[in-house]
Amino acid sequence: MTEPELGRRRRWVDLGIAAALVVLVAAGAARWLDTTAQPVIVLQTAGPFVAIGLLGLLVATALLRRWWMLLPVTVAVVVAATMALPDWFAHTSPQAPRDLTVMAVNLSFGRADPDQVAEAVRAHSVDVLVATEITPDAERALDKSGLDQWFIERAGETRPDSFTGTMVYSRFPLTQVTGGDPVDAHTPSLQPEVVLDVSGTPVRLKAVHVMAPLAGETEQWRAGLRALATWRDRQSGDQPTLLAGDFNASPGHPAFRALSAGQDDAHRVAGLGWVRTWPFVDHRMPPYVQIDHLLSRKLTVVEAGEVAIHGTDHGIIWAAYSLPRR
Structure with missing residues (x-):
C-alpha cells in the first residue's frame, strides 16, 4: 500500500471513530432531555449500551493506534464511568436488623x-x-x-x-x-x-x-x-x-x-x-x-x-x- 493510500485509509478510520463517538455521546446526552417525545424516552433507557459501546470504541481506537482520537474517546469513557460505577458499590447496612x-x-x-x-x-x-x-x-x-x-x-x-x-x-x-x-x-x-x-x-x-x-x-x-x-x-x-x-x-x-x-x-x-x-x-x-x-x-x-x-x-x-x- 502506498503512502497516499495509507493516509486515506487512516483518515477513513479516524472518520469512523469520530462518527461512532458522536453517535454514542449524543445517545448518552439524551438522558438530560426532559421531553415527552417517545423516541427520546426509549433512547434514554439505553445508557448501559452507551457505556459498553464507548468502552468498545476505546479498545478499538487503541488497537488501531489512532492516538489522537484516543483522548476524546477516553474523556467520554471517563464521563460514562462516573455515572455508571456508583451503581456497583453497595452502601447498605448488612449488620442492621431486618425489620x-x-x-x-x-x-x-x-x-x-x-x-x-x-x-x-x-x-x-x-x-x-x-x-x-x-x-x-x-x-x-x-x-x-x-x-x-x-x-x-x-x-x-x-x-x-x-x-x-x-x-x-x-x-x-x-x-x-x-x-x-x-x-x-x-x-x-x-x-x-x-x-x-x-x-x-x-x-x-x-x-x-x-x-x-x-x-x-x-x-x-x-x-x-x-x-x-x-x-x-x-x-x-x-x-x-x-x-x-x-x-x-x-x-x-x-x-x-x-x-x-x-x-x-x-x-x-x-x-x-x-x-x-x-x-x-x-x-x-x-x-x-x-x-x-x-x-x-x-x-x-x-x-x-x-x-x-x-x-x-x-x-x-x-x-x-x-x-x-x-
Missing part, C-alpha cells in the same frame, strides 16, 4: 405464576407485597398458593381483565388512607396508600403503577412521575416512607431522577449494578432496563434483590429495611 421486607411484582394482567410468587415471598420472608395488574382470578390463585395464610391484611382492589388493579398485602396491621388523591389522576391504575404499623413504628407506603410511555400517552406518563414527586414532598420529614411498584421509568429519565432525589433506590444502594426488570417474556429482546423500583426515605436498606418468574414480563423486586432506632 421490614417489601416486595413488588407486576403480575402482567394476572398471568404471573402464583406458585412462584408465593415461593419468592416465603424465600425472602416478605412482610409487604405490592401486586400491580392483579385480577380477581390472580388474587384467588395467590390465596390458593398460600398467601392468604402468610399475610394477615390487604388493601386495594382487583380489576377483571385489566392492568389497573393493585393490591397491598401485609403481615403487619395496616390502615388504608387512599381517597381521591390528585396524585393518582394521571394513571388509570389504582395506587393505594397505606400506613403500616411495623412493631409500633408507622411506615407510609404508596403503591405505584405509572402509565407506560406509549405513543400518545407520554404526557400522562411524565405527569404521573411528577405527581409522585409531589406526594413525596408533602410527607412528614420524620415518618418513614416507601414508594413501591412499577414506575415504567428508569434513572435515564429526568422525571424519574427528580422523583427519586432525596430517596434511596434500594437496588442502587445495594450496589447491584445493571439491574434489569423488563422485559422478560413475550419479547424478542432480553431484559435490559429497570423500571420497577423501591424508593424509601428514613429507612436503612439492609439488602435488595430481584427474582425472575414465569408469566410476567417484569422481574420481582424486593428489599429488606431497618427501621430508625429510637
Whole structure:
C-alpha cells in the first residue's frame, strides 16, 4: 500500500471513530432531555449500551493506534464511568436488623405464576407485597398458593381483565388512607396508600403503577412521575416512607431522577449494578432496563434483590429495611 493510500485509509478510520463517538455521546446526552417525545424516552433507557459501546470504541481506537482520537474517546469513557460505577458499590447496612421486607411484582394482567410468587415471598420472608395488574382470578390463585395464610391484611382492589388493579398485602396491621388523591389522576391504575404499623413504628407506603410511555400517552406518563414527586414532598420529614411498584421509568429519565432525589433506590444502594426488570417474556429482546423500583426515605436498606418468574414480563423486586432506632 502506498503512502497516499495509507493516509486515506487512516483518515477513513479516524472518520469512523469520530462518527461512532458522536453517535454514542449524543445517545448518552439524551438522558438530560426532559421531553415527552417517545423516541427520546426509549433512547434514554439505553445508557448501559452507551457505556459498553464507548468502552468498545476505546479498545478499538487503541488497537488501531489512532492516538489522537484516543483522548476524546477516553474523556467520554471517563464521563460514562462516573455515572455508571456508583451503581456497583453497595452502601447498605448488612449488620442492621431486618425489620421490614417489601416486595413488588407486576403480575402482567394476572398471568404471573402464583406458585412462584408465593415461593419468592416465603424465600425472602416478605412482610409487604405490592401486586400491580392483579385480577380477581390472580388474587384467588395467590390465596390458593398460600398467601392468604402468610399475610394477615390487604388493601386495594382487583380489576377483571385489566392492568389497573393493585393490591397491598401485609403481615403487619395496616390502615388504608387512599381517597381521591390528585396524585393518582394521571394513571388509570389504582395506587393505594397505606400506613403500616411495623412493631409500633408507622411506615407510609404508596403503591405505584405509572402509565407506560406509549405513543400518545407520554404526557400522562411524565405527569404521573411528577405527581409522585409531589406526594413525596408533602410527607412528614420524620415518618418513614416507601414508594413501591412499577414506575415504567428508569434513572435515564429526568422525571424519574427528580422523583427519586432525596430517596434511596434500594437496588442502587445495594450496589447491584445493571439491574434489569423488563422485559422478560413475550419479547424478542432480553431484559435490559429497570423500571420497577423501591424508593424509601428514613429507612436503612439492609439488602435488595430481584427474582425472575414465569408469566410476567417484569422481574420481582424486593428489599429488606431497618427501621430508625429510637
